[in-house]
Amino acid sequence: MFWRGVVLRLRALLFRHRMDEELEEELQSHIHMQAWKNRSGKLDPAEAMRLARLQFGSFVCATEECREQRGISSVEILAKDVHFAFRMLRKSPGFTTVALLTLALGIGANTAIFSVVNAVLLRPLPYADPSRLVLVSEARPQSGISGLGMSYPPFTELREGSHAFSAIAGFGAHALVLTGYGEPSEVSTVVVTSEFFSVLAAEPLLGRVFIPEDSRRGAAAVVVLSENLWRNRFGADAGIVGRSVTLDMRPYTVIGVMPASFHTPFVNQANQVWIPLAQDPLFSVWMTKPPGEHWMAVIARVRSGISSTEVQAELDTVGARLAKEFPAEKGWAIRIEPLQQAITGDVKLPLLLLLVAVGLVLLIACLNVANLLLSRATSRSKELAIRIALGAGKGRIARQLLTECAILGMLGGLIGTLVAYWGVATLVPLLPPGLPKFHSVRVDGWVLVFAFVLSLATSLVFGLAPVLSVAGSDPHKELGEGARAGESAGPRRARALLAVGEIALAMVLLTGAGLLMRSFAQLTSVNPGFEPHHVVKAMVSLPQFQYSTPKQWAAFSEELTTRLRAQPGMQDSAIAGPLPIVDCCVTLDFQIVGNPPLEEGAADAANYVPVSPRYFGVMGIPLVRGRLFNESDSSSTPAVALISEALAKRYFPNEDPLGRHLMFGFPVNGIVSREIVGIVGDIHDVSLGKEPGPMLYVPYAQAPLYGAEVVVKSTLSSSAVVGAIRTVTHGIDKNLPVTDIAPLPEVLNASVAQPRFRTLLLGLFAAIGLMLAAVGIFGVISYSVSRRTHELGIRMALGAQPGSVLGMILRETLALTLIGIAVGVSCALAAARLITHLLFKVPPYDPVTLGLVSLVLVAVGALAGYIPARRAMRVDPVVALRHE
Amino acid sequence: MAPDATRLDLLQGTLDLLILRALRSEAMHGWAVSERIQQISQDILQVNQGSLYPALHRLEHRGWIKAEWGISELGRRARFYALTAAGRKQLEIETENWSMLSEAIARVLRMA
Numbered sequence: 001m002f003w004r005g006v007v008l009r010l011r012a013l014l015f016r017h018r019m020d021e022e023l024e025e026e027l028q029s030h031i032h033m034q035a036w037k038n039r040s041g042k043l044d045p046a047e048a049m050r051l052a053r054l055q056f057g058s059f060v061c062a063t064e065e066c067r068e069q070r071g072i073s074s075v076e077i078l079a080k081d082v083h084f085a086f087r088m089l090r091k092s093p094g095f096t097t098v099a100l101l102t103l104a105l106g107i108g109a110n111t112a113i114f115s116v117v118n119a120v121l122l123r124p125l126p127y128a129d130p131s132r133l134v135l136v137s138e139a140r141p142q143s144g145i146s147g148l149g150m151s152y153p154p155f156t157e158l159r160e161g162s163h164a165f166s167a168i169a170g171f172g173a174h175a176l177v178l179t180g181y182g183e184p185s186e187v188s189t190v191v192v193t194s195e196f197f198s199v200l201a202a203e204p205l206l207g208r209v210f211i212p213e214d215s216r217r218g219a220a221a222v223v224v225l226s227e228n229l230w231r232n233r234f235g236a237d238a239g240i241v242g243r244s245v246t247l248d249m250r251p252y253t254v255i256g257v258m259p260a261s262f263h264t265p266f267v268n269q270a271n272q273v274w275i276p277l278a279q280d281p282l283f284s285v286w287m288t289k290p291p292g293e294h295w296m297a298v299i300a301r302v303r304s305g306i307s308s309t310e311v312q313a314e315l316d317t318v319g320a321r322l323a324k325e326f327p328a329e330k331g332w333a334i335r336i337e338p339l340q341q342a343i344t345g346d347v348k349l350p351l352l353l354l355l356v357a358v359g360l361v362l363l364i365a366c367l368n369v370a371n372l373l374l375s376r377a378t379s380r381s382k383e384l385a386i387r388i389a390l391g392a393g394k395g396r397i398a399r400q401l402l403t404e405c406a407i408l409g410m411l412g413g414l415i416g417t418l419v420a421y422w423g424v425a426t427l428v429p430l431l432p433p434g435l436p437k438f439h440s441v442r443v444d445g446w447v448l449v450f451a452f453v454l455s456l457a458t459s460l461v462f463g464l465a466p467v468l469s470v471a472g473s474d475p476h477k478e479l480g481e482g483a484r485a486g487e488s489a490g491p492r493r494a495r496a497l498l499a500v501g502e503i504a505l506a507m508v509l510l511t512g513a514g515l516l517m518r519s520f521a522q523l524t525s526v527n528p529g530f531e532p533h534h535v536v537k538a539m540v541s542l543p544q545f546q547y548s549t550p551k552q553w554a555a556f557s558e559e560l561t562t563r564l565r566a567q568p569g570m571q572d573s574a575i576a577g578p579l580p581i582v583d584c585c586v587t588l589d590f591q592i593v594g595n596p597p598l599e600e601g602a603a604d605a606a607n608y609v610p611v612s613p614r615y616f617g618v619m620g621i622p623l624v625r626g627r628l629f630n631e632s633d634s635s636s637t638p639a640v641a642l643i644s645e646a647l648a649k650r651y652f653p654n655e656d657p658l659g660r661h662l663m664f665g666f667p668v669n670g671i672v673s674r675e676i677v678g679i680v681g682d683i684h685d686v687s688l689g690k691e692p693g694p695m696l697y698v699p700y701a702q703a704p705l706y707g708a709e710v711v712v713k714s715t716l717s718s719s720a721v722v723g724a725i726r727t728v729t730h731g732i733d734k735n736l737p738v739t740d741i742a743p744l745p746e747v748l749n750a751s752v753a754q755p756r757f758r759t760l761l762l763g764l765f766a767a768i769g770l771m772l773a774a775v776g777i778f779g780v781i782s783y784s785v786s787r788r789t790h791e792l793g794i795r796m797a798l799g800a801q802p803g804s805v806l807g808m809i810l811r812e813t814l815a816l817t818l819i820g821i822a823v824g825v826s827c828a829l830a831a832a833r834l835i836t837h838l839l840f841k842v843p844p845y846d847p848v849t850l851g852l853v854s855l856v857l858v859a860v861g862a863l864a865g866y867i868p869a870r871r872a873m874r875v876d877p878v879v880a881l882r883h884e
Numbered sequence: 885m886a887p888d889a890t891r892l893d894l895l896q897g898t899l900d901l902l903i904l905r906a907l908r909s910e911a912m913h914g915w916a917v918s919e920r921i922q923q924i925s926q927d928i929l930q931v932n933q934g935s936l937y938p939a940l941h942r943l944e945h946r947g948w949i950k951a952e953w954g955i956s957e958l959g960r961r962a963r964f965y966a967l968t969a970a971g972r973k974q975l976e977i978e979t980e981n982w983s984m985l986s987e988a989i990a991r992v993l994r995m996a
Contacts, residue, residue: 022963026914027937029962033915036958057934065938 023066031056081403088404089411095376096408099369102772103412103458106365108419109765111443111451113358115424116431117351118446119439125340126261126438128201129301133339134311135265136168136298138332143603146335147342150298151291154322154334158300159195161318164311168300169195172283173267176247176275177543177737181233186541186737188269189247191280197224199301200262206230207241207256214255214276221279223252226272227260233271247273248281248543249735263438265299265343282706291328299339311336343436350758353835357509357765362458364505364772370462371498371776373405375783377466384470398467405463406456413455417443420451430760432753465494492784496816499780503820504827506766506773507857511828512835513766514849515842516759522841523752529683529692530580531620532744534571534713536721537579539740540729541707553704554635556732560710561612563728569716570724574615575700577608579709580685581751582744590664590696592651593673606647606694607685608664610703616680618713624648626658626678633699640699641674646682647694664696665703674698687751689840711744718743758838770856774864781813782868792872793880802873809872813865814858821854828853899931899939901982904967904975907949911966913956914940940965948974 034052039045056062089096124130138154139146155170162168170193175186190196197209205227214222223245225234234240244251252275264272278284286293302311315334322329337345377384384397421443428441540560547553557575564573578585589603598604613629615621624645633640641662648657657676665671682692700708714721722741729738742750785792792805832844842849906912906920917940918931943949948971956962967975 023937025961026963029913029956029960030915030933030937032958032960033913033956033962037919055933057932062934062937065934066941 020063020067023063027056027059027062077399078403081400082407084400085404085407089407092376095372098775099372099408100412100415102365102368102775103409103455104415104419105768105772106362107413107416107451107454107458108423109358109768110355110362110454111416111420111447112423112427113354113761114450115420115443115447116427116441117355118444118450119441120436121344121348121351122446123439125265125343126263130340131338132302132304133200134300134302134308134336135339135342136300136315137335137337138294139335140331141333142331143605147337148294149296150334151293151328152286152289152296153291153326154318154329155193155296155298157318157322158298158315158334159193162300162314164303164306164314165300166303167195167199168298169193169199170277170296170298171196171264172277172296173264174282175541175739176273176281177249177541177735178233178245178247178273179249179735180246184735184737186739187229187247188267188272189280190264190267190272190274191277191283192274193277196274197258199299202258202262204256205259206238207254209256209258210274210276215278217278219276219278221250221252222255222276223247224256224258224274225254226258226262226270228270229272230257247275249546250281250543252279265339266297268433268437291322291326300336302336308336343438347435347754349835349837350754353512353838354758354761354765357512357762360505360509361765361769361772362454363461364502364509364769364776366458366462367498367502367505368772368776368779369408370465371495371502371779373462373466374469374495374498375779377401377469378787394470397470401467401470402459402463405459405466409455409459409462412458413451416455417448417451420447430757432757433750434754465498469494495780495783499776499816500820500823502773502776503817503857503861504824506769507821507824507853508828508831509762509766509769510853510856511824511832511849513759513762514853515832515835515839515844515846516755516762518846518849519838519840519842520752520755520759523688523755526684526688528580528688528748529621529681532748534715535618535744536712536714536718536725537582537740537742537744537747538710538712538722538725538738539707540710540736540738542736547706550704551635553706554701557612557700557704557708559732560729561614563731564710564712564725567724567728569714569720571713571715572614572618573710573712574618575612575708575710576615577610577700577705577708579711580683581687582709582740582747585685588664588666588696590662593661593663604651606643606664606696608696608698610698610700610705610708612700615697615711618711619683621683622681624679624681626676628678628680629697629699634701639672639674639702640677642678642680642697643676644682644692644695644697645679646692647696648679650694662696688748689752689755709740755838755840770860773857774860777813777816777861777864778867780816781809781865782871784812785809785868785872788872789875789880792875793877796875797877797881805875806869806873809869810862810865813861813869817858817861817865820861821857824857825850825854898982899935900943901975901978902929902931903936903939903943903965904948904971904978907965907967907971908975911952911954911964913954913962913964915956915962917965943971947971 031049031052034055035045035049038048038051043051053059125133127133136150136158137147138150139148149172150170152170155168158165159168172191174189174191176189178185178187192210194210194212194215197204202209204224207224209224210222213219225240225245230236230240237243240254241256243254245254246252258274260270264274277287283295286295302308312335315336319329319332319334323332387397388394424441424443431441542553542556547556561573561575564570585607586609587605588608589605591597591604611629613631613633616623616628626642629640629642641664643657643662651657652660657679660676661673662676663671663673680695680697683695684690684692685695686693710725712721712725716724725741726738729736795805796802828850829845832846836844902921903917906917906924912920914936918933918936921929921931940949940951944951944965948968949965950968951963951965953961954964
């Protein structure tokens with residue numbers, strides 16, 4: 001029945017012309033038959049036809065009534081409403097422009113931010129059945145350590161014995177040097193166990209992926225290339241499979257190419273290769289060592305039908321078994337986390353914060369448009385009253401007003417989508433580098449659907465006010481209002497309420513932005529503990545197979561720093577393991593020699609850096625006590641170490657650490673006892689936002705690495721320094737890649753990219769919100785002034801001074817603003833609590849921010865009210881009394 | 885045709901019933917429906933053409949009758965209407981309603 005009706009209606013709508021023709025034919029046929037009947041009454045044909053027409057009555061009326069029975073009236077009404085709405089919008093171009101711009105800005109900004117949220121948070125990871133993928137990690141709950149990688153032995157335990165996982169794989173990432181095709185360069189190398197691609201269910205573009213045989217000891221060295229590298233370095237050579245490439249001076253046979261759509265979790269680089277763990281010069285050593293080094297990221301696919309509690313139960317059993325088997329595993333537990341959450345966890349809160357903020361902007365925009373519509377509805381009240389008096393139903397008028405709003409919303413959405421395209425293009429280069437890049441940020445189908453739904457929802461929100469005001473209106477009163485141009489209290493109160501709402505929302509936005517700005521200012525004014533100015537850093541890695549002994553590494557770095565210092569204009573240079581903030585960090589457990597052993601499972605840990613003697617001078621890290629390293633500290637002299645003040649304070653609170661010994665080191669080099677020879681100043685090793693922790697420094701000559709960061713201090717321009725580093729390095733060995741070159745201040749700057757990004761955007765949104773709220777207040781006050789011209793005229797005629805009129809209007813404005821602020825403060829305090837995690841050294845209830853924001857709002861409110869108030873002051877009583 | 889004392893205008897709503905009744909035995913076109921009603925009522929009930937066709941279209945819309953193009957006695961194309969199953973049921977309901985109503989009215993009139 002229902003569907004029949006729909007079909008008939010659709011037919012009526014789509015084949016309207018044909019149905020009209022059919023209707024006419026049917027009625028004509030009736031008349032002909034009537035004429036035929038009349039003819040049998042002996043009338044001549046013409047007369048019979050005339051009589052038949054007469055008998056039929058009005059042909060047009062019958063046609064019209066039949067048409068109405070088809071039930072297309074609602075569609076036609078809609079068409080008429082749309083037509084009328086466009087006419088109304090064209091008739092008031094000022095209103096239309098302001099409303100459309102406001103909406104386009106709000107919807108556009110929302111759509112742009114949503115496209116980021118959609119790409120980063122909402123779209124599932126691009127792997128088959130991604131909901132079953134988990135990250136497996138090790139945690140030491142006692143020490144509050146969590147989310148660390150796994151050691152190799154626990155991984156193999158899980159791989160052999162797990163029932164909960166259908167597949168499990170481990171991987172790690174570093175860089176190897178690719179030579180032979182163009183400039184020597186570093187490629188991001190993902191070192192994987194052979195199950196890696198099958199866990200992610202990824203298929204190669206060319207060739208094959210790894211099979212278990214590739215991971216056997218003594219198997220041929222093989223490599224899988226990324227499509228990007230294959231295209232850029234190998235010219236998309238279709239015969240690449242089977243060819244040999246050189247990584248760290250060692251040949252690998254290419255077995256496959258992965259499509260560009262495949263992404264290694266947590267590893268963003270486009271130029272990538274994958275090699276089996278057994279073939280890796282760096283990580284393969286861990287395969288035979290006992291556990292202790294948590295270097296490997298482990299992903300697994302949970303068997304279908306197994307819950308996460310069941311998985312955890314199995315992992316707990318395995319963990320308990322491991323703790324018995326390996327002393328180093330005591331106190332460690334194995335945990336799982338959905339892969340998507342592990343990847344997007346860090347950016348979720350900031351992104352949602354931005355989405356909420358931009359939503360508030362749209363809400364303010366809605367209130368603004370609602371306000372405009374209310375003002376217009378009041379001026380149109382007479383028109384509407386006449387229409388109601390002439391018989392239009394209130395429902396019919398409400399429907400027409402809503403149609404107008406929907407048209408406004410849709411047009412706003414349309415322009416907003418254009419704004420969003422532009423916004424996304426602007427936003428993408430600003431996105432912080434840490435953001436997961438599984439899907440490109442763009443305006444796609446879902447984003448368009450979002451924009452459409454948002455436009456409709458927006459129309460409903462701002463359309464509610466005028467419709468409600470019509471529902472409550474009384475045509476009798478409106479028409480009787482006659483010459484009295486006052487305004488009834490209802491709509492006026494409604495508009496004041498809207499303005500208060502706008503101010504409150506703007507308050508919330510401004511507080512959020514203010515807190516983030518203060519927090520960002522705190523963050524960037526943090527003294528990192530070292531002096532980054534005029535320091536340039538670069539990474540030089542030594543191919544493992546060419547420079548295979550620590551002696552060679554030490555010799556190379558000595559040669560490099562000496563030659564660099566000999567360059568004109570270079571003040572000093574040094575070598576260090578991981579640089580602070582740049583590449584965080586190597587944390588090692590240490591033991592204080594002579595102290596009683598710690599209880600089982602507990603360990604003291606500090607960040608570890610091997611440095612060349614002049615490092616502290618280059619970086620400007622002060623010596624507090626004792627001595628720094630010097631050239632005579634070498635592999636043949638006693639092992640020494642420097643500690644940071646934080647370590648000294650925490651572990652030697654009441655004694656002199658100088659002369660004491662600490663046991664620590666990499667398990668490969670063997671853990672050795674080192675004498676503490678000095679204490680140096682604290683630095684922010686991890687990030688500016690994290691308090692300086694305990695640090696251990698050792699002489700580079702006593703613990704060299706196969707590659708390290710070079711830091712050079714020079715007053716020359718950074719490009720000159722960069723050139724010099726390249727020339728000097730290639731003077732020693734032309735096959736060495738020099739990468740990651742950057743002035744240290746830039747690196748520090750980049751390290752706060754995420755907070756900067758969110759602060760910038762929230763600041764922008766708050767500014768837009770403030771502007772819209774100011775326009776809102778301005779609209780309310782100036783409209784109220786224009787409606788009250790008559791009243792103001794009477795006041796002035798009765799002797800009110802212009803100044804007192806000005807004061808009256810300003811008081812009204814301030815009252816609105818203050819109420820808005822009062823409402824806003826409580827909302828802002830509640831909202832600020834949610835972003836406590838994003839704040840650095842600023843409490844969420846920060847009185848300075850709240851005070852400043854309130855002041856700004858009062859100032860903006862006063863300004864917005866002052867313009868119409870001045871107009872009110874200049875009202876000429878004579879003109880005003882005639883005003884209608 | 886001038887209004888005639890012996891011809892009654894149809895009560896609102898009864899036209900639908902009459903059309904359904906007229907179509908009970910066979911499909912026919914609009915003119916035949918009006919002729920049939922007039923004929924059976926012995927010219928007492930007069931069907932206004934201006935309301936006949938809207939009524940036919942309304943009934944079609946409700947699914948009680950369906951229309952098909954056919955050839956009339958005159959050899960012209962005409963729309964033939966026929967009862968549907970739903971229409972047959974509706975006819976029963978409305979017939980019953982009508983007899984109840986007319987009986988009730990008759991009773992009231994007799995009392996008075």
